Amino acid sequence: MLYRENGQFKTTYAADQQTFPIAQDRWAILAILAFAFLGVPLFVDEYLLRAILIPFLILSLAALGVNILVGYCGQITLGAGAFMAVGAYAAYNFHIRIEGLPLLLTLLFGGVAAALVGIVFGIPSLRVRGLYLAVATLAAQFLTDWVFLRVPWFTNYSSSGSVSVANLQILGWQIAEPIDKYLFCLSWLTVFALLAKNMTRCAAGRQWMAIRDMDVAAEVIGIRPMVAKLSAFAVSSFFVGIAGALWGFVHLASWEPAAFSVDRSFQLLFMVIIGGLGSIMGSFFGAAFIVVLPIALNQFLPALGRLLGVTVSTAGVAHAELIVFGVLIVFFLIKEPHGLARLWSTGKEKLRLWPFPH
Amino acid sequence: MNMRQIVIGASATAAVLSSLFNASAAFAQAKEQFFPVLVYRTGAYSANGSQWANGYVDYLKLTNARGGINGVKVSFEECETAYATDRGVECYERLKGKNGGGTVFQPLSTGITFALTEKAPVDKIPLITAGYGRSESQNGAVFTWNFPLLGTYWVGADVAIQHIAKKEGGLAKLKGKKVALVYHDSPYGKEPIQILQELGKTYGFDVLLLPVAHPGVEQKATWLQIRQQKPDYVLLWGWGVMNSTALREAQATGYPRDRMMGIWWAGAEPDVKDVAEGAKGYSALTLQHGAEPGSKVVREVLDLVYAKGQGTGPKDEVGQVLYMRGLISAMLAVEGVRKAQERFGKGKVMTGEQVRWGLENLNLDQKSLDALGFAGVMRPVQTSCLDHMGSSWVRVHTWNGSKWEFSSDWYQADEKVVRPMVMLASSKYAEEKKLKPRTPEECRK
Numbered sequence: 071m072l073y074r075e076n077g078q079f080k081t082t083y084a085a086d087q088q089t090f091p092i093a094q095d096r097w098a099i100l101a102i103l104a105f106a107f108l109g110v111p112l113f114v115d116e117y118l119l120r121a122i123l124i125p126f127l128i129l130s131l132a133a134l135g136v137n138i139l140v141g142y143c144g145q146i147t148l149g150a151g152a153f154m155a156v157g158a159y160a161a162y163n164f165h166i167r168i169e170g171l172p173l174l175l176t177l178l179f180g181g182v183a184a185a186l187v188g189i190v191f192g193i194p195s196l197r198v199r200g201l202y203l204a205v206a207t208l209a210a211q212f213l214t215d216w217v218f219l220r221v222p223w224f225t226n227y228s229s230s231g232s233v234s235v236a237n238l239q240i241l242g243w244q245i246a247e248p249i250d251k252y253l254f255c256l257s258w259l260t261v262f263a264l265l266a267k268n269m270t271r272c273a274a275g276r277q278w279m280a281i282r283d284m285d286v287a288a289e290v291i292g293i294r295p296m297v298a299k300l301s302a303f304a305v306s307s308f309f310v311g312i313a314g315a316l317w318g319f320v321h322l323a324s325w326e327p328a329a330f331s332v333d334r335s336f337q338l339l340f341m342v343i344i345g346g347l348g349s350i351m352g353s354f355f356g357a358a359f360i361v362v363l364p365i366a367l368n369q370f371l372p373a374l375g376r377l378l379g380v381t382v383s384t385a386g387v388a389h390a391e392l393i394v395f396g397v398l399i400v401f402f403l404i405k406e407p408h409g410l411a412r413l414w415s416t417g418k419e420k421l422r423l424w425p426f427p428h
Numbered sequence: 429m430n431m432r433q434i435v436i437g438a439s440a441t442a443a444v445l446s447s448l449f450n451a452s453a454a455f456a457q458a459k460e461q462f463f464p465v466l467v468y469r470t471g472a473y474s475a476n477g478s479q480w481a482n483g484y485v486d487y488l489k490l491t492n493a494r495g496g497i498n499g500v501k502v503s504f505e506e507c508e509t510a511y512a513t514d515r516g517v518e519c520y521e522r523l524k525g526k527n528g529g530g531t532v533f534q535p536l537s538t539g540i541t542f543a544l545t546e547k548a549p550v551d552k553i554p555l556i557t558a559g560y561g562r563s564e565s566q567n568g569a570v571f572t573w574n575f576p577l578l579g580t581y582w583v584g585a586d587v588a589i590q591h592i593a594k595k596e597g598g599l600a601k602l603k604g605k606k607v608a609l610v611y612h613d614s615p616y617g618k619e620p621i622q623i624l625q626e627l628g629k630t631y632g633f634d635v636l637l638l639p640v641a642h643p644g645v646e647q648k649a650t651w652l653q654i655r656q657q658k659p660d661y662v663l664l665w666g667w668g669v670m671n672s673t674a675l676r677e678a679q680a681t682g683y684p685r686d687r688m689m690g691i692w693w694a695g696a697e698p699d700v701k702d703v704a705e706g707a708k709g710y711s712a713l714t715l716q717h718g719a720e721p722g723s724k725v726v727r728e729v730l731d732l733v734y735a736k737g738q739g740t741g742p743k744d745e746v747g748q749v750l751y752m753r754g755l756i757s758a759m760l761a762v763e764g765v766r767k768a769q770e771r772f773g774k775g776k777v778m779t780g781e782q783v784r785w786g787l788e789n790l791n792l793d794q795k796s797l798d799a800l801g802f803a804g805v806m807r808p809v810q811t812s813c814l815d816h817m818g819s820s821w822v823r824v825h826t827w828n829g830s831k832w833e834f835s836s837d838w839y840q841a842d843e844k845v846v847r848p849m850v851m852l853a854s855s856k857y858a859e860e861k862k863l864k865p866r867t868p869e870e871c872r873k
Binding site: 115116117120121122125166219229230231232234236237246321322323324325326328329331365368369383384385387388389 | 467469470474478481506507508510513514517518521522525538539542543545546547550562613614615618619621622639642853860861862
């Protein structure tokens with residue numbers, strides 16, 4: 071009744087081709103954005119911002135990048151953590167080596183560096199696919215781990231191998247308070263999510279999807295696999311690199327290569343799989359599931375224990391958190407193998423027919 | 429499951445969740461000094477981490493059993509970090525504002541310490557890193573909020589070399605020797621590299637760097653290199669399972685254990701007890717104390733905490749090396765609060781800023797240590813605004829196959845070596861961060 075597109079006539083091509091053709095979607099997105107930019111800063115406390123929302127935003131951005139590669143172009147990657155690391159360390163080096171380089175450019179250059187590295191590690195995708203490609207991208211992970219641990223130049227000869235940044239600002243706007251950091255990350259995410267949404271609807275995105283669905287057929291109809299695959303690697307790594315730079319600069323402020331270990335790569339891949347392959351919305355669901363759920367469980371379980379009158383030990387909570395988290399992953403994958411995004415779209419379908427389902 | 433059920437289920441969960449959080453907020457009482465406890469009882473380093481955590485929490489319980497800090501009761505809450513930096517940061521954010529605000533944080537992870545070093549000045553909460561953390565944070569003029577009390581890795585590395593020199597018969601005998609550093613490949617393991625290289629240059633010995641990747645169970649290649657290069661001594665900068673693995677590998681390659689020396693994080697019962705006889709002769713530095721099951725404070729913990737069934741961990745681990753480290757770490761924090769109360773009002777709850785003053789003016793002489801039950805466990809500590817470490821006494825203890833025994837006299841780090849490095853590194857940090865080091869006038873405030 072509420073979610074129905076009847077009566078919304080498109081009279082121009084522009085109206086038909088807009089990003090969100092259904093008016094309700096448009097309004098919903100605008101409302102969410104308005105709430106995120108204006109409402110959230112009013113309501114949430116520092117803990118929520120620093121420990122949950124900022125990591126969620128940054129990892130959503132990274133998941134978007136991974137989704138472009140894995141979900142849209144069908145190239146499985148286990149090297150997402152590596153590209154985050156490249157983004158973070160490249161941005162760090164631009165930051166300390168070029169005096170007075172604006173922060174925006176620093177982060178963008180970090181992304182560009184990640185994109186270049188992404189292209190290099192995308193080359194094997196021209197020959198191998200599937201699981202073999204996943205293993206090839208794992209090489210990127212181990213190589214970057216090694217490089218940032220072993221080559222002291224990248225960490226500016228820091229004795230402990232840990233680097234840190236401070237005094238972030240754009241045109242006099244000090245990004246120091248959690249609320250500033252939140253808005254800063256949110257702006258990046260908004261721009262890049264719109265970019266991704268549109269990219270997947272244009273020629274490049276259609277090429278990626280053609281390659282994903284059947285690369286031989288795509289080649290026959292005139293899509294060059296090399297261009298399509300490498301562009302997917304470049305764009306994906308760019309996104310992931312920016313996310314890595316934000317993770318280092320804004321979230322951690324001081325980091326070591328362990329922040330971008332192989333665990334991070336797996337985490338990002340799981341986000342995309344659980345959230346929904348080939349769906350922008352899915353990246354957000356996946357990120358929320360992986361970032362927020364463990365922390366929520368960690369706080370919920372002791373509280374539940376108190377309610378029932380039992381004291382749960384810290385170790386018990388940590389183990390239970392893993393167990394419940396694992397069970398939920400299995401549950402969702404069985405119930406909806408196409409990810410949380412599919413649940414969402416099923417919900418929307420139902421809403422269209424409501425209150426008179428077939 | 430249809431949509432309706434999902435919606436109903438989700439809203440019901442949300443309702444329960446929010447009521448629970450409100451309930452937990454009601455638990456908070458303003459009249460208690462709140463100690464956030466970052467621990468890792470799970471993960472690759474849990475065996476070592478939980479002993480420290482048990483000691484830490486037991487001391488807080490003991491403080492309450494003794495009647496609090498001048499009457500102010502202590503409250504605490506644990507948060508599991510699993511030794512991961514991002515989880516540690518989350519725990520810090522979660523606990524820092526709870527129950528009237530966190531008093532001090534002790535993350536027991538050099539990686540987390542690095543991340544929190546950036547946050548502590550903003551939130552005005554001191555950071556105690558007894559025996560770990562950034563070595564240059566000893567300089568309180570730059571690192572206003574960091575307290576690497578009792579010792580840093582630079583102290584440890586310097587003393588390790590002193591001990592080796594003594595065994596060889598003098599610093600001059602070090603010339604041409606080869607010392608291998610088998611280290612955990614993280615900020616923790618990398619801390620001593622700089623000073624070892626410096627000392628190597630001064631005394632003419634070679635330093636061989638052998639990193640071991642987290643968590644440290646894969647060391648075959650490392651020990652192959654040791655077999656090939658035949659270093660005269662091996663320094664072990666490991667943590668958790670890495671230590672016992674290193675000792676097993678040493679046994680397998682036939683490297684003499686009495687030429688191996690660990691840092692104080694590689695010299696506790698979990699590191700050697702599985703290797704038992706194989707680790708005989710292996711020695712490790714101590715952060716002043718070893719295993720102290722006979723000390724007065726341990727007896728008190730057993731009487732006042734364990735006898736009432738309130739013990740945190742297994743009773744037979746009370747008094748072991750890492751347990752004592754936790755106990756001492758908590759004691760330093762509690763004494764910081766007590767010192768702060770002397771100035772800002774006895775029987776009041778102290779803020780992070782006030783506790784920092786207390787930690788900065790900590791003066792635990794022999795008499796107060798005796799009163800606290802730490803006689804024979806540790807030596808007096810006195811900090812100042814410029815020196816956040818307090819003391820640098822170190823002993824060496826050796827595993828005899830069934831327990832740790834002290835095998836050396838007291839050492840103290842060579843100020844002539846450590847101090848210039850601290851000043852150099854901290855001024856570099858200040859420059860990078862555009863910080864102005866505190867002047868002695870500001871210190872008096």
